[in-house]
Amino acid sequence: MNRIYMIGFMGCGKSAVGRRLSFLLKLPFYDMDKEIVRQTGKTIPEIFEEHGEEYFRELETQFLQNFKNDHCIISTGGGVTMRKANQKIMRNTGLVLFLDAPFREIWRRIHRDPNRPIVRQSTREEIEELHKARYRDYKQTAHITIRTEFRTLRQITQYASFQVKRLKGE
Numbered sequence: 425m426n427r428i429y430m431i432g433f434m435g436c437g438k439s440a441v442g443r444r445l446s447f448l449l450k451l452p453f454y455d456m457d458k459e460i461v462r463q464t465g466k467t468i469p470e471i472f473e474e475h476g477e478e479y480f481r482e483l484e485t486q487f488l489q490n491f492k493n494d495h496c497i498i499s500t501g502g503g504v505t506m507r508k509a510n511q512k513i514m515r516n517t518g519l520v521l522f523l524d525a526p527f528r529e530i531w532r533r534i535h536r537d538p539n540r541p542i543v544r545q546s547t548r549e550e551i552e553e554l555h556k557a558r559y560r561d562y563k564q565t566a567h568i569t570i571r572t573e574f575r576t577l578r579q580i581t582q583y584a585s586f587q588v589k590r591l592k593g594e
């Protein structure tokens with residue numbers, strides 16, 4: 425399959441860049457978190473509170489296994505690479521693009537957001553540890569890594585488009 429997956433930590437720019445890339449490449453855009461909210465009829469904090477994180481992780485895997493659309497851009501949840509099975513599905517069904525943003529910038533963007541159960545329950549130090557712990561999985565899963573520091577959304581999108589076309593041999 426021919427998808428483009430945007431991966432990376434919360435707030436790294438997956439949705440913002442994914443949306444712009446979808447205009448540029450004329451591909452439909454999907455947000456995994458939003459699809460899960462739509463399918464379950466519950467918000468992400470509700471899913472975490474009522475069923476726990478492991479259940480949410482299972483929903484993510486099910487989404488990746490069952491989603492039928494090809495030729496599209498999918499912005500994933502920040503924890504999607506925690507499962508090896510998810511890493512494998514993404515690499516086997518498309519190009520994986522990691523947006524590597526510095527932690528202080530990520531923290532600035534996410535720390536006040538009430539819709540992020542993991543952030544709500546943790547200190548800055550704990551979230552920084554989580555960012556560190558996940559970093560290797562993002563890098564290993566990605567076909568393309570883009571460092572976002574000092575780059576505008578427009579520059580990141582242009583660079584992403586260039587790399588996608590190069591890897592597809594276009």
Ligand SMILES: Nc1ncnc2c1ncn2[C@@H]1O[C@H](COP(=O)(O)OP(=O)(O)OP(=O)(O)O)[C@@H](O)[C@H]1O
Pocket residue numbers: 432433434435436437438439440441499500501502533572575576577580
């Ligand atoms: N390179 C950038 N320059 C300036 N603003 C940016 C950049 N990347 C992202 N942003 C802004 O940071 C915020 C978070 O970005 P976005 O929502 O795209 O992240 P995300 O990875 O989709 O996060 P999540 O899915 O965890 O909510 C948005 O307001 C976005 O416009």
Ligand SMILES: O=C(O)C1=C[C@@H](O)[C@@H](O)[C@H](O)C1
Pocket residue numbers: 433434457468500501502503504539540541542
């Ligand atoms: O980083 C994470 O573990 C998460 C990121 C969000 O996109 C959501 O998928 C959820 O809040 C969990």
Ligand SMILES: [Mg+2]
Pocket residue numbers: 438439440455499
């Ligand atoms: Mg997003």
